[in-house]
Amino acid sequence: MPPQAIQGPMPNPGIAAKGSTETAVYWLFSEAxxxxxxGISRNPMARWAEHAQTSWWAQVSRFAVKWYPTRRAALRVELRTIHDDTPAYNVLGTPRSEMGIAMAAFFQSARSAEKGTRRPWDA
Incomplete structure (x- = not known):
């Protein structure tokens, strides 16, 4: 799904069914x-309500959401995006966190085995 412009209330991307392992990856973009x-969540709207309390939320003008069959699959996409695209407001998994240093080494070796420039939100 391409990034979707937010006008008025945010469109609801849905929630995972009870008992399901489905997890959404969501990308939040500025006007530019x-x-x-x-981030990842089984209920993106609830998570966005938490983000709405941050100083940067007013900059969000578009989003993309893609559902994955498991939390592990979604987490892998989230961490890869953090490593490859360095979102402005993520902390976990970046050089601003200890985990980010270990992730950098992991994804550097994994990236050498993969080729391609397509981003998950371009699907």
């Missing part, structure tokens, strides 16, 4: 299409 944040 700068990636501000990437």
């Amino acid at each position: 299409d700068k990636l501000l944040y990437v």
Whole structure:
């Protein structure tokens, strides 16, 4: 799904069914299409309500959501996006966190085995 402009209330991307392992990856973009944040949730609207309390939320003008069959699959996409695209407001998995240093080494070796420039939100 291409980034969707937010006008009025945010469109609801849905929630995972009870008992399901489905997890959404969501990407939040500025008006200039700068990636501000990437996250995962089984209920993106509830998570966005938490983000709405941050100082950067007013910059969000577009979003993309893609559902994955498991939390592990979604987490892998989220961490890869954090490493490759350095969203402005993510902390976990970036050089601003200890985990980010370890992730950088992992994704550097994994990237050498993969080729391609397509981003998950371009699907």
